[in-house]
Amino acid sequence: MEVLAQTVAMGFLMGGLYALLAIAIVLIFKATKVFNLGTGGLLMAGAYIFYFFFAQLMRPFIGHPDPLAPVMVTLALWVLLEGLIVTVWGGGIKSYPSGLPTGVLSMGKAVVPEILFIGFVITVVLVISLAAFFQYHPLGLAMKVTAESHQIAQSLGIDVKVVFAISWAIATGLSMLTGTILAVHMGLSEVLPNIALKALSVVLVGGLNSLIGAFLGGFIVGIIEALFTSYLTPYIGRGVGELAPYLILLVILLVRPHGLFGIKEVERI
Amino acid sequence: MQPCGTFNTSYRQDMVLVRTPLQWGMLIGFFVFLVLLPVITPIKLGKLQLGLIFFIFTGINIITLHGLNIVMGFAGQLSLGQSAFMAVGAFAVSNLVVKLNVPFIVALPLGGLIAAFVGMVFGTPSLRIKGLYLLMATVAAHFIIAFTIIRLPAIGGTLGLIVSPPSIFGFELNTDTRYYYIVMMVTIIMTILAINLTRGSVGRAFMAIRDDEVAARVMGINTFVYKALAFGISAFFAGIAGALLAFYLGMATVDHFTLIHAIWLMGMLAVGGMASTRGVIFGSIFFNIIDTVTTIVGPIIQSALPFFGHEHVAGIAMALWALVIIIFLIFEPRGINHRWETIKASYRLHPFSYTRE
Numbered sequence: 001m002e003v004l005a006q007t008v009a010m011g012f013l014m015g016g017l018y019a020l021l022a023i024a025i026v027l028i029f030k031a032t033k034v035f036n037l038g039t040g041g042l043l044m045a046g047a048y049i050f051y052f053f054f055a056q057l058m059r060p061f062i063g064h065p066d067p068l069a070p071v072m073v074t075l076a077l078w079v080l081l082e083g084l085i086v087t088v089w090g091g092g093i094k095s096y097p098s099g100l101p102t103g104v105l106s107m108g109k110a111v112v113p114e115i116l117f118i119g120f121v122i123t124v125v126l127v128i129s130l131a132a133f134f135q136y137h138p139l140g141l142a143m144k145v146t147a148e149s150h151q152i153a154q155s156l157g158i159d160v161k162v163v164f165a166i167s168w169a170i171a172t173g174l175s176m177l178t179g180t181i182l183a184v185h186m187g188l189s190e191v192l193p194n195i196a197l198k199a200l201s202v203v204l205v206g207g208l209n210s211l212i213g214a215f216l217g218g219f220i221v222g223i224i225e226a227l228f229t230s231y232l233t234p235y236i237g238r239g240v241g242e243l244a245p246y247l248i249l250l251v252i253l254l255v256r257p258h259g260l261f262g263i264k265e266v267e268r269i
Numbered sequence: 270m271q272p273c274g275t276f277n278t279s280y281r282q283d284m285v286l287v288r289t290p291l292q293w294g295m296l297i298g299f300f301v302f303l304v305l306l307p308v309i310t311p312i313k314l315g316k317l318q319l320g321l322i323f324f325i326f327t328g329i330n331i332i333t334l335h336g337l338n339i340v341m342g343f344a345g346q347l348s349l350g351q352s353a354f355m356a357v358g359a360f361a362v363s364n365l366v367v368k369l370n371v372p373f374i375v376a377l378p379l380g381g382l383i384a385a386f387v388g389m390v391f392g393t394p395s396l397r398i399k400g401l402y403l404l405m406a407t408v409a410a411h412f413i414i415a416f417t418i419i420r421l422p423a424i425g426g427t428l429g430l431i432v433s434p435p436s437i438f439g440f441e442l443n444t445d446t447r448y449y450y451i452v453m454m455v456t457i458i459m460t461i462l463a464i465n466l467t468r469g470s471v472g473r474a475f476m477a478i479r480d481d482e483v484a485a486r487v488m489g490i491n492t493f494v495y496k497a498l499a500f501g502i503s504a505f506f507a508g509i510a511g512a513l514l515a516f517y518l519g520m521a522t523v524d525h526f527t528l529i530h531a532i533w534l535m536g537m538l539a540v541g542g543m544a545s546t547r548g549v550i551f552g553s554i555f556f557n558i559i560d561t562v563t564t565i566v567g568p569i570i571q572s573a574l575p576f577f578g579h580e581h582v583a584g585i586a587m588a589l590w591a592l593v594i595i596i597f598l599i600f601e602p603r604g605i606n607h608r609w610e611t612i613k614a615s616y617r618l619h620p621f622s623y624t625r626e
């Protein structure tokens with residue numbers, strides 16, 4: 001009887017994953033009448049990308065005494081990926097014939113690209129679900145503890161490796177989604193990573209440890225950048241909009257280093 | 270650690286840099302090697318003397334890396350602004366020489382001082398913030414400096430500034446060999462400066478701030494002044510290196526001083542080993558070896574695989590260097606310098622190498 005229970009339970013859970021994959025196949029078939037036998041390849045690519053980022057790069061740095069080392073690894077990761085991409089596809093801007101919507105929507109007096117509007121809707125949904133996850137789910141709470149200290153988290157019985165893995169998986173997925181949307185809007189090129197540098201400014205405006213801060217900070221920085229681009233370009237010159245996030249970053253760091261919504265860290269001796 | 274049988278009997282003896290006759294011999298031998306290098310360098314690629322170019326770029330990298338080592342390795346303040354400070358030095362010296370006709374030998378340190386001033390200004394956020402926050406502030410500094418240079422035609426403008434080969438006391442530095450000598454001389458002077466700076470009271474103050482800022486303040490170190498000083502000194506080194514680079518390439522343009530370059534400098538420091546002058550030299554040489562190898566191998570790959578364009582090859586160098594940084598950070602976070610000291614110690618203690626730890 002035990003064997004049966006075990007078998008059925010395992011089968012049930014594996015079946016859930018099969019169902020997820022089946023949905024992926026059905027989605028494409030129902031929408032486009034193409035039977036996607038390549039689902040397995042996509043599945044493998046996802047698994048390997050995650051394996052590379054997390055298992056091979058970040059895992060040696062769990063509980064590392066030098067906080068600088070993992071940061072430098074992430075910087076090197078950026079250069080590595082950029083290098084690989086340039087090796088395969090070469091430099092320069094390419095148009096992005098993805099088939100994703102490229103039209104415009106008119107909203108009152110303003111006209112906006114359709115893809116940015118879709119991106120906005122996705123953002124709102126994701127932010128609400130992530131905020132709820134951090135606030136209520138035990139794993140979300142475990143993540144907060146891990147950020148505080150790897151050692152404390154481990155002694156509380158939290159599996160730091162799991163926390164690392166899941167947060168990296170979510171973040172990788174979010175970045176890939178954003179990259180796809182941005183490439184439709186701006187074209188495909190190796191300068192896309194610079195957008196992520198602007199996100200640094202957003203993160204600091206909102207506060208490094210606040211999801212809602214990151215959400216609102218994004219709008220603050222986005223609007224100020226657009227205002228700079230529209231109103232200051234005639235006086236200062238092209239590119240002043242690009243500069244806006246960095247100016248905001250410097251100002252916020254000097255005036256309120258922990259951001260608008262972040263929690264001030266207490267320094268202990 | 271000192272070699273066996275060395276007993277210092279005076280402070281002078283204790284502080285001296287070159288201790289034994291063997292060390293003197295090796296030092297002089299190395300100087301002779303540097304002087305003779307243009308004659309003996311064998312590697313040529315077409316008309317280019319790769320050996321000389323290698324040493325010129327290594328020298329320039331060593332100078333700027335000394336600066337980064339002082340601010341990051343010794344003072345413990347993260348900085349990604351080094352590349353932008355190099356740009357400041359490059360444009361300052363180019364403007365002084367081209368527009369104001371200042372002699373190169375005067376303009377070089379003057380440009381360094383201008384870069385140092387800019388560095389101090391952008392180092393002031395370190396008063397309030399530290400660690401990752403400071404890193405982001407220096408990223409902002411990078412973009413603000415680059416934007417300012419591009420948007421002010423009086424300084425540089427979009428196209429940059431074309432410079433002719435500099436001359437020192439009427440001696441034109443128009444060949445690689447001549448330029449090599451000036452770069453080597455400046456590199457040696459700056460290296461001695463860096464060594465002595467970190468041995469003195471300033472260096473000790475930097476290290477105190479790095480190890481614990483609150484404790485340093487309790488000890489009576491004015492942390493604000495010393496942090497600003499660290500940024501200033503680092504930018505001084507960067508400025509001189511940037512100027513040498515601009516004059517070697519015959520052009521000062523923002524395109525040479527990218528954020529990726531700043532990341533590479535950080536990587537060189539990590540690979541060589543933080544907070545040691547030797548690590549700086551190891552890191553620069555290691556980076557330039559990879560760079561030169563890809564320069565040589567690139568055209569070979571291109572001729573073998575014709576569909577593989579020029580810009581694709583540039584990607585290989587980037588990916589390779591990033592991979593090296595990651596491997597070092599995972600397997601030898603203390604850099605080549607630590608490995609070198611381990612080897613040296615086990616040689617000195619030879620039959621009893623296990624006593625090292």
